[in-house]
Amino acid sequence: MADNNRVSSLRNCKKCNRVFSSVDDATLCSRCNEDIDDEFNRVREYIYDNPASSVKDVSNGTNVSSEAILKWIREGRIVLGDHANISFCERCEAPIEGGRFCAKCVRELAEGLKAGIGANDQYRPKAGMHIKEQDRKK
Secondary structure (H helix, E strand, O other), rough: OOOHHHHHHHHOOOOOEEEEOOOOOOOOOHHHHHHHHHHHHHHHHHHOOOOOOOOOOOOHHHHOOHHHHHHHHHOOOOOOOOOOOOOEEEOOOEEEEEOOOOHHHHHHHHHHHHHHHHHHHHHHHOOOOOOHHHHHOO
């Protein structure tokens, strides 16, 4: 039975596809975890030395992807300063410079609303009084 547990805990690393023994449902092997820790430490040191840097500046200065840096900001591992000009779309989590939604999501939401209103014209209540179907006496 112990062998079955070992087989079930083997999985492929999400990043490099190596087979490793997963502990606590980890998705990355120890090498990739170390690489990510090294990247995070480079980013942290760069931000410490250059606190007014943008995400792009940090990415260029550390050779760490902007996506990884933005992920750490979303997770709260990197805390933005008071004057940081980054927030995230509430719908798709893309970085935006302000507001609640990115331009793409605003456009998609507006189109969806327009399509929904147009498609439901037949269900709009007519002017005057009416009785809901469920409240009608039989």
